[in-house]
Amino acid sequence: YLLKDSAASVSYLVPLLQRLQANTHHKAMVVDDSTMIRRHLVNLLERQNLSVIQAENGCEAINLLAEHPDVTLIITDNDMPKKDGITMTREIRRMYSRNQIAILGLSGSSDNSMTAQYLKAGANDFLYKPFNQEEFYCRIHHMLNMKDTSDKLYKMANQDTLTGLWNRRYFFNQQCDKGCQHRNIAMMDIDFFKKVNDTYGHDGGDAVLIHVSRLIQAHFEDAVVARFGGEEFCIQACGSFSHFQQRLEQLRVDIEALYIPYLDNTINVTMSIGAVSGAAQSHAIDDMLRTADDHLYYAKEHGRNQVVA
Ligand code: GH3
Ligand code: MG
Ligand code: MG
Ligand code: MG
Secondary structure: OHHHHHHHHHHHHHHHHHHHHHHHHOEEEEEOOOHHHHHHHHHHHHOOOOEEEEEOOHHHHHHHHHHOOOEEEEEEOOOOOOOOHHHHHHHHHHHOOOOOOEEEEEEOOOOOOHHHHHHHHOOOEEEEOOOOHHHHHHHHHHHHHHHHHHHHHHHHHHEOOOOOOEOHHHHHHOOOOOOOOEEEEEEEEEOOHHHHHHHHHHHHHHHHHHHHHHHHHHHOOOOEEEEOOOOEEEEEEEOOHHHHHHHHHHHHHHHHOOOEEEOOEEEOOOEEEEEEEEEOOOOOHHHHHHHHHHHHHHHHHOOOOOEEO
16 A cells, blocks of 8 residues: 555656746736735745736736736636726736636635636636645646647747748738838748758758748847748838848848858858838738749849849
């Protein structure tokens, strides 16, 4: 019996310890009008390696959330002055999905419909107060595991694994900001990339893709940069087209000047770029891409290593 018990407790501890280390990137917010309960909850969460901020009611929580967009978990009471937990949950759900911010509702009420009310408002989970500490931890861990899994899936679905850039799927799902008047798109393709692969092998080609991606990203930090295919990249940015063209020209010059270390060699490539702009709200992204692609083709046909708009 002893053996069986200790084996069981060990297998339970391992995932819990892994979870503790994994928690450090999560920030929690505790919302309760009782200072004593807040302190208790903060203490429980800090023991799980979470960093915690606090709010006294739903209004304060929503304001605080604007200042701390890195909050991924909210533990909230329901009965509070100014704004109750259920109303707050409903309002937060208009801005953030269950996968972006996990919400655990709490209530000391004897009303047995609280669970349904919270879940309908968009909470991930619910507990009546007073709660059992182990149950609280189990629910928190479950919510954080779900959040991490969903983040991982999101990355796998939207990011290119070699370069870390966004992929085609993500690119097409992007909409311009409301304040954006002009949408600019650039389609680019590395020149004679096949020759890089033939000369240095596939790994040499990959090194080029990684370095060139970093350079594009550094030049266009404020834009959506995606890898479309093998050695084909796409940029989507808001603002003046002439400024966009200047930035593309600077990028082209910097790629030309880039000497990529690979084994005992340095590899140098150039880029052909096709650019286009349109009114942000009215132009369909695939029409713009087609035009950008035509401009890119023109650049390829007319000597490569140039920006065509
Ligand atoms: P052009 O100047 O006309 O663009 O010529 P190019 O040689 O760059 O064009 P082409 O489309 O013929 O060659 C692209 C090559 O990119 C072919 C393919 O084997 C290679 N490629 C595609 N994906 C990858 C990748 O992930 N890694 C590496 N190393 N090569 C890749
Ligand atoms: Mg209360
Ligand atoms: Mg090419
Ligand atoms: Mg190509």
